[in-house]
Amino acid sequence: MSYPHLLSPIRLGPLSLPNRVLMGSMHTGLEELGDWGRVAAYYAARASAGLIVTGGMAPNREGAVFPGAAGLFTDRDVANHRRVTDAVHEAGGRIAMQILHAGRYAYGPDCVAPSAVRSPISPFVPRALDEEGIRAQIAAFATAAARAAEAGYDGVEVMGSEGYLINQFLAPRTNRREDAWGGSPRNRRRFALEVVRAVRAALGPDRVLIYRISLIDLVEDGQTWEEIAALAREVEAAGADALNAGIGWHESRVPTIATSVPRGAWTWLAARLKQETALPVIASNRLNTPEAAEAVLAAGEADMVNIACPFLADPDFVTKTAQGRAAEIAPCIACNQACLDHTFAGRTASCLVNPRAAHETVLVIRPAAARRHVAVVGAGPAGLAAALTAAERGHAVTLFEREPRIGGQLNLAAAVPGKEEFVPLIAWFARMIERRGVMLRLGCEAVPEDLEGFDAVVVATGVRPRDPGLPGQDLPHVATYADILTGRVTAGPRVAVIGAGGIGFDVSTYLVIGAGSSSDPARWRAEWGGGRSRRDPRRPRPAPARSPLRQVTLIQRKAGQPGRGLGRTTGWIHRAALRMKGVRMLGGATYERIAPEGLWLRLDGGEPELVPADTIVLCTGQESERSLADRLQARGAPRACDRRGRYGCRARCQARDRSGDASGCHALAVSVPDQIHPLSVQWPRVRPQRAPFRGQSGSIPIAPAKDDSDGPTDRDGSLRRRGGSGRVHRCRQEARHFQVRRLEACLLSRGTARGAAAQPHHAARLADRDRSGLL
Numbered sequence: 001m002s003y004p005h006l007l008s009p010i011r012l013g014p015l016s017l018p019n020r021v022l023m024g025s026m027h028t029g030l031e032e033l034g035d036w037g038r039v040a041a042y043y044a045a046r047a048s049a050g051l052i053v054t055g056g057m058a059p060n061r062e063g064a065v066f067p068g069a070a071g072l073f074t075d076r077d078v079a080n081h082r083r084v085t086d087a088v089h090e091a092g093g094r095i096a097m098q099i100l101h102a103g104r105y106a107y108g109p110d111c112v113a114p115s116a117v118r119s120p121i122s123p124f125v126p127r128a129l130d131e132e133g134i135r136a137q138i139a140a141f142a143t144a145a146a147r148a149a150e151a152g153y154d155g156v157e158v159m160g161s162e163g164y165l166i167n168q169f170l171a172p173r174t175n176r177r178e179d180a181w182g183g184s185p186r187n188r189r190r191f192a193l194e195v196v197r198a199v200r201a202a203l204g205p206d207r208v209l210i211y212r213i214s215l216i217d218l219v220e221d222g223q224t225w226e227e228i229a230a231l232a233r234e235v236e237a238a239g240a241d242a243l244n245a246g247i248g249w250h251e252s253r254v255p256t257i258a259t260s261v262p263r264g265a266w267t268w269l270a271a272r273l274k275q276e277t278a279l280p281v282i283a284s285n286r287l288n289t290p291e292a293a294e295a296v297l298a299a300g301e302a303d304m305v306n307i308a309c310p311f312l313a314d315p316d317f318v319t320k321t322a323q324g325r326a327a328e329i330a331p332c333i334a335c336n337q338a339c340l341d342h343t344f345a346g347r348t349a350s351c352l353v354n355p356r357a358a359h360e361t362v363l364v365i366r367p368a369a370a371r372r373h374v375a376v377v378g379a380g381p382a383g384l385a386a387a388l389t390a391a392e393r394g395h396a397v398t399l400f401e402r403e404p405r406i407g408g409q410l411n412l413a414a415a416v417p418g419k420e421e422f423v424p425l426i427a428w429f430a431r432m433i434e435r436r437g438v439m440l441r442l443g444c445e446a447v448p449e450d451l452e453g454f455d456a457v458v459v460a461t462g463v464r465p466r467d468p469g470l471p472g473q474d475l476p477h478v479a480t481y482a483d484i485l486t487g488r489v490t491a492g493p494r495v496a497v498i499g500a501g502g503i504g505f506d507v508s509t510y511l512v513i514g515a516g517s518s519s520d521p522a523r524w525r526a527e528w529g530g531g532r533s534r535r536d537p538r539r540p541r542p543a544p545a546r547s548p549l550r551q552v553t554l555i556q557r558k559a560g561q562p563g564r565g566l567g568r569t570t571g572w573i574h575r576a577a578l579r580m581k582g583v584r585m586l587g588g589a590t591y592e593r594i595a596p597e598g599l600w601l602r603l604d605g606g607e608p609e610l611v612p613a614d615t616i617v618l619c620t621g622q623e624s625e626r627s628l629a630d631r632l633q634a635r636g637a638p639r640a641c642d643r644r645g646r647y648g649c650r651a652r653c654q655a656r657d658r659s660g661d662a663s664g665c666h667a668l669a670v671s672v673p674d675q676i677h678p679l680s681v682q683w684p685r686v687r688p689q690r691a692p693f694r695g696q697s698g699s700i701p702i703a704p705a706k707d708d709s710d711g712p713t714d715r716d717g718s719l720r721r722r723g724g725s726g727r728v729h730r731c732r733q734e735a736r737h738f739q740v741r742r743l744e745a746c747l748l749s750r751g752t753a754r755g756a757a758a759q760p761h762h763a764a765r766l767a768d769r770d771r772s773g774l775l
Helices: 036-044 075-090 131-150 165-170 185-203 225-238 267-274 290-298 317-322 340-344 381-392 410-414 422-435 481-485 502-513 521-528 571-580 627-634 643-652 726-751 760-772
Strands: 010-012 015-017 021-023 051-053 095-099 155-160 208-216 242-247 281-283 304-307 373-377 396-401 439-442 456-459 463-465 478-480 494-498 551-555 584-586 589-595 598-603 609-612 615-618 622-624 668-670
Touching (some): 036 075, 075 131, 155 242, 208 225, 242 304, 267 281, 290 304, 381 396, 410 481, 502 551
Parallel strands (some): 021 304, 051 095, 208 242, 373 396, 551 584
Antiparallel strands (some): 589 598
């Protein structure tokens, strides 16, 4: 397939771009580490995009998402940013810096806003800006733009959406002023326009100015469409060169970028905006393939496309598209686990499909010193990744899989409605192992005798459902999650699901919706409330959900709300989706026995009660399938893969996934010379920031970090419980130092009058969270 629209040049203000792909703003966490060489390498690897937009940089300390967050505050920062722009320009690319003022989303006692209205995702009440304070914020935007130009950026993007400061001035929800900066729609738009004019003057005519405009706030008392359209016209007159679509606020309860959101679900808003302005319009959100992007441009819905997370999965997204190798693009599955969830946990971002993302200088795949004959046993995600990497290094690889198809538990994940993105991932693995020359032996269960002639063996035999040992679990109406998702067992009309971890949520979704795609944008918008059918899109009112196929009860042992251990940025979506389908969720259960009539249990230590069920599904976790590894080790095969590699691989492949993906895998390398697979190094977990994400499109309410899913506790292969190498130890020290500096900054408020003394309850809360590991 050709992509004539996607690959055609376009002029964006003073810039001539070779294609119509804008790499959207994403925060990686590298900036806070202070390793600007890694930042430069990350962006340079993605220089084939028509234009790169960096993660959001604060214009001043008050605008930083958290104390110590990256920004362009002083002239000393200019040299660091110059390393980034030089690297991108040397690679033939163009790069703009996003200026983001968090406003009330800033996680610190010095946050400011148009009015003193606290955000639901922050404990801090912002200080309402006075006239002098407003002028100071406008000047800070202009100063940051001037420094960006000095640092060599080709322009800036002004973040005016996602509920940050500018957006807060625009919406009645957060702007309750009655002066010249609020009250009427025109007055509420004044701050945005003053910022654009000041930034334009600071940049001069030779650099591009993009305005990120919220096309739908998806919150109560947000902007009307008439107000949004008027803002677009006035921003154009104020000097902007392009409008980049922003969708929803972080506190919105409508998902915007998760895998359950259909591709292109929000492009209709960009098409609507094009009717209001002559500026180039950039469509965004859930555009993750060249085909989807080409369709939007060909239909005239937008002039460019904003593609963000797919550049984590494959930095050569544009290069492969231009070279006719689009089939080789590693697909983004929109899981959010290693990108957004890592960001909210204070960890360096990465990607489950491509763990080298944001680790380009750390995880380097080099040619092997000598060609070896390597056997990989298990064609699940771990085995597939190991086989591809070994082949890329120059080894001769044979991949054994006992099933008639590859994918392992990725196939189970792909069966879940809303997780259709796993299907192209499996297809990509199939294409790549063929193109890399991997010999694939399907339907072959390897035994030690089959492996004797190889120089190295990688055992990636995955996991099996964990046996909970419940009385009555051998009854005929009891099934495992694998039985249900593979279709080996058809559930009855009433189902009890035991275990409310990620797999339990997936199975419950499958049971109430059924097999097949849930990716129809119109139906999805109707169920969640997307605003298209209403003249006023401020109030997202979901339509009545389709009747569920079954009555499902989802149960967990731990007390509290089920699903609290799911992904930070997606768990709320899973919980809301099941509530919309009438799923009953129970916590604090003690399982008594399984009987023909259903499940007997006690809730919170109460009297035994019956959950009537025609089918009972066990989602009680997973355990390693180690039989082959144990047999090899019993024969004396040396074990060459340490815990770092083993658990890093498991982390890459979502062994105990927190976002609801049933795609677990374990891997063990036996007698592997030369470290055949530099498995994903998962950096130690930093205590959560609990701050809004900087510069990323989409509504991201923050979920608690507590893990309450059933089954084994080793969820993600993190090194924090496993020890590790000296490099990992140093990273731990850096992370702790960073957290201490941030806590001190919160408490001291950087010398301002509104510090810990002014808000002692906040200081105590921060200190308590720091001691408990929650900050």
